[in-house]
Amino acid sequence: MSKIPNASETVPEAKQQKKRSRFGEIVHSIKRNKSAVAGLIIIALLLLILIGSLFIKYEAVTATSTANRFRTPDLEFPFGGDNMGRNVFLRTIYGSRYSLSIGFLAAAISTVLGVFLGSLAGYYGGLVDDIIMRASDVLASIPGMLLGMVIITVLGQSLQNLIIAVGVTGVPIFVRITRASVLTIKNQEYVEASRAIGMSHLRVIFTQVLPNGLSPIIVTFTSSLGLSIIVAASLSFLGFGVPVPKPEWGTLVSAGRNYIRTSPNLMSFPGLFIMITVLAFNLLGDGLRDALDPKLKK
């Protein structure tokens, strides 16, 4: 292990090197990765914003006033006022709950479904594998946005359906990742050994195989958080997302685009939030990938 010049943090770490657990090893590796730390800090700030937004009343973000129409940014209205005189700053802060929860829940849906199907496909092989993988190929062959629109059109426009739509579009990636990692693990002797002590196939998958193939899944989950937020925002931008007047970030960008010449602040601030959030999750995802992949260790 080579040491980084500014070793103020790494020196006390080095002393405990022997006692570090696997988790500690990962934390250490992320700490040394500056972009991952930046990602973590941004995510922490976003969580603070999310907590702060719980104190904002829904009425405050939907209240209109003619006096504040297209108000230029100032201390009270840091992001300005929109076409109906609503406080865009409050709306953006309030909107974090939608964007973040959509991102998180959608990624969770993709993970649960994808990991389950992928582990069945990888473990059983044969016909089960063929059916699951071809179905997943079909799903993956439809562009994500289009698939999302179709699902929302069929199910109807609402917050839950947006989450479901975004979640389903993310499933094929997880199926692939999980299947690949299950394939490498299922022939290990401890899998055979756990069959020999009488474990059923499903139990073997969930107690023996999956815990060993978790790292790529964790990394994919982190990156897919960012991706889900983008897809959800894009769907909202196109009018398939959270119904107005709820201030989801994509909806805000969409609402502001008519006034991009006169009041660019209406569109750019929520857009900036989307960008920074996605960037943060991707940075953390990359950092985790490096930390969890022993081959990339320096």
Place this chain on the structure above:
Amino acid sequence: MSDVITRHEIVAPPETANDEIVLDIKDLVVHYVLENETVEAVNGVSLQLKKGQTIGVVGETGAGKTSMALAVLNLVPSPPGVIKSGSISVCGSDVLKMSTKQLEKIRGKDVSMIFQDPMTSLNPVMTVGAQIAESVKYHENVTNDEAFKRAEEMLELVGIPKARAIEYPHQFSGGMKQRVVIAIALACNPKVLLADEPTSALDVTIQAQVLDMMSELKEKLGTALVMITHDLGVVAKVCDLVAVMYAGRIVEYGTLEDVFNSPKHPYTEGLFGSLPNIEDRKAELIPIPGLMPDPTKLPVGCAFEPRCRYATSVCRDKRLNNHIVSDTHTVLCARYDEPGFNIDLLRGGENNG
């Protein structure tokens, strides 16, 4: 070690008669059916094992030893593996006729297996205690705490302090990992234990430790043990019975004394001839010439014929019959049909193991 004694008293039920047959394999045939050929891994193996007995199954790589062991658990990988015929009864019930549910019930409880390589047969992300407890939880109606307690007991039984139950496999040495594997296999006190080359991956001093421990445990728990190995030294150390396998058949079967003191099959003779002699270090080893036959093209008669110095023109095509040497000793060789035939023991006088 007081734990050990109490455990022994609990687990060894006195009502079972000592000559109870716990494992009975009859005419087992296991083939691997590939696209354009069939690998004949096991061709008509019969074995009987009584409670507390140990049988050593010896043979080269590819002789069908592991396939036989996997068949006892009905775990032959399928496809391509097919158990063509035969019956295997463990404690009186035929494993080949059981449903998956029933199989999962007896695996680990009535019959358990120790795999060859302790480095890979433990799950790297679970603590060893949890892995032992897993088996107990699965087969016995106990709470998590009780199962973990049992796991700790098992660790002590195999000579590992119970405080280490919360450690992960990578924190153990090879010999200790193998002991953990043995602890897992013995956790539910199985009646039959299949040990598939349990010491091959270990160095010699650790081998001795593990073998001593296994013989000790076997005595204590009354487990019948099938010791699969290609190390005749291991067989001499722990086994009561010996089965020499070649190309999927048992070519010689007898007690340890029968086989080691008066080997009858030319292949057994060859195996002993290949062992270095500690008293006469300059003596040249006499290897068995040639290689194992292609298991996809086995002859009707003796598969060892091309490598056998006693072979005659009839050996290859003559269907083989077990030649009975004594009550306990049989040999599968066509030449014994001729009255008066006997192998001449290349190195007389030092063939006592």
